[in-house]
Amino acid sequence: MKRDITVDLGDRSYPIHIGSGILDDLGAQCTAQGLAGHCLVASDENVAPLYADRVLQALENAGFTPALEVLPAGETTKSQAQLLNLYSKAAAHGLDRKCFMVALGGGVIGDLTGFAAASWLRGIPFVQVPTSLLAMVDSSVGGKTGINIPEGKNLVGAFHQPELVLADTAVLSTLPMREYCAGLAEVVKHGVIWDAELFAQLEAADLAEIDPDALSPVIARNCEIKAEVVQADEREGGLRGILNFGHTLAHAIENVAGYGRYLHGEAVAIGMVYAARLSTKLKGLSVDESARIEKMLASLELPVGAPGLAWKELRAAMAVDKKTVGGLPKFVLADRIGHVEFGCEVPEELMEEVWHGIGQ
Ligand SMILES: NC(=O)c1ccc[n+]([C@@H]2O[C@H](COP(=O)([O-])OP(=O)(O)OC[C@H]3O[C@@H](n4cnc5c(N)ncnc54)[C@H](O)[C@@H]3O)[C@@H](O)[C@H]2O)c1
Numbered sequence: 355m356k357r358d359i360t361v362d363l364g365d366r367s368y369p370i371h372i373g374s375g376i377l378d379d380l381g382a383q384c385t386a387q388g389l390a391g392h393c394l395v396a397s398d399e400n401v402a403p404l405y406a407d408r409v410l411q412a413l414e415n416a417g418f419t420p421a422l423e424v425l426p427a428g429e430t431t432k433s434q435a436q437l438l439n440l441y442s443k444a445a446a447h448g449l450d451r452k453c454f455m456v457a458l459g460g461g462v463i464g465d466l467t468g469f470a471a472a473s474w475l476r477g478i479p480f481v482q483v484p485t486s487l488l489a490m491v492d493s494s495v496g497g498k499t500g501i502n503i504p505e506g507k508n509l510v511g512a513f514h515q516p517e518l519v520l521a522d523t524a525v526l527s528t529l530p531m532r533e534y535c536a537g538l539a540e541v542v543k544h545g546v547i548w549d550a551e552l553f554a555q556l557e558a559a560d561l562a563e564i565d566p567d568a569l570s571p572v573i574a575r576n577c578e579i580k581a582e583v584v585q586a587d588e589r590e591g592g593l594r595g596i597l598n599f600g601h602t603l604a605h606a607i608e609n610v611a612g613y614g615r616y617l618h619g620e621a622v623a624i625g626m627v628y629a630a631r632l633s634t635k636l637k638g639l640s641v642d643e644s645a646r647i648e649k650m651l652a653s654l655e656l657p658v659g660a661p662g663l664a665w666k667e668l669r670a671a672m673a674v675d676k677k678t679v680g681g682l683p684k685f686v687l688a689d690r691i692g693h694v695e696f697g698c699e700v701p702e703e704l705m706e707e708v709w710h711g712i713g714q
């Protein structure tokens with residue numbers, strides 16, 4: 355199954371191509387978007403040995419001159435040091451304003467490469483070739499790019515939309531199971547915030563095995579949801595905030611536990627359990643629906659608690675989160691599966707009490 359979705363953002367609109375085996379079409383799709391010349395392909399040490407040759411070949415076949423830069427795998431690569439590294443490679447490869455970058459990898463490579471493209475020569479085009487499930491359903495769509503600094507995750511970045519997203523679902527067959535499950539956390543999130551029907555489909559589906567064909571429609575629906583939200587609010591002035599369901603606590607967990615102990619999606623799973631429980635206290639989410647969210651996440655082998663993390667440290671980390679205003683964290687809370695509100699305030703004592711329910 356092949357699916358094409360358009361993210362409709364006026365002169366920044368772009369296509370998302372989803373399908374099994376479409377990696378070899380990359381060059382032709384870049385040409386179709388009017389790209390030309392040199393390009394810098396950034397990837398990581400897990401993905402590059404598997405797929406970089408095909409990507410370089412596809413680009414060369416279409417007349418491009420690609421250079422490949424392979425970075426270490428993992429969240430620590432979203433760093434100032436690796437950003438400077440990409441600038442150096444861009445300079446060495448002679449990337450001018452007409453050239454472009456290609457992110458071949460998961461969300462780490464996508465966020466870093468996107469930000470390098472957003473800032474190199476004050477902005478050059480880039481293309482997302484997401485290879486993890488999380489990147490296909492979430493990070494490659496919407497134009498948020500950035501890096502981490504020691505003070506917090508994603509604190510430095512830019513909105514920079516790609517020219518094109520090409521998601522070859524066949525590459526998911528090599529994705530480690532743990533990464534696959536972490537990606538499903540964002541899929542569950544999309545169901546909770548926007549689409550009760552998707553949530554019910556996930557409950558009924560057998561997602562235990564990585565089956566690219568079965569996943570294609572799920573990925574397409576998730577890209578549509580993300581596109582709908584981003585189209586309504588490209589720069590997160592309002593509605594786009596709903597995509598942060600579970601993320602207020604998740605970012606704090608990632609920060610306090612140290613980047614890498616929990617995968618992003620795992621931290622989001624814990625954060626969604628927390629947000630669901632807050633929602634039952636404050637927004638009338640039924641206990642039954644909160645339990646369904648928790649059961650869904652647990653059935654996907656995702657963590658639903660985080661023992662051993664100190665509340666004080668988590669609370670301090672939430673205070674420096676970039677969504678925080680005046681030290682008071684804001685939450686996305688659900689009144690039912692399929693509908694959430696953003697910008698919700700939560701009384702201090704409740705924040706702590708609900709944490710103790712899942713943090714032991
Ligand atoms: N920009 C956004 O809107 C947005 C949204 C959500 C998440 N994010 C960011 O995305 C990042 C997480 O992304 P991620 O989960 O993709 O992490 P990741 O990029 O680290 O990829 C996960 C792991 O899987 C490996 N991998 C990826 N594709 C593979 C494949 N096909 N075969 C074998 N191995 C493969 C990678 O090498 C890596 O080890 C976080 O930094 C998060 O902040 C950004």
Ligand SMILES: [Zn+2]
Pocket residue numbers: 492540601618622
């Ligand atoms: Zn996320």
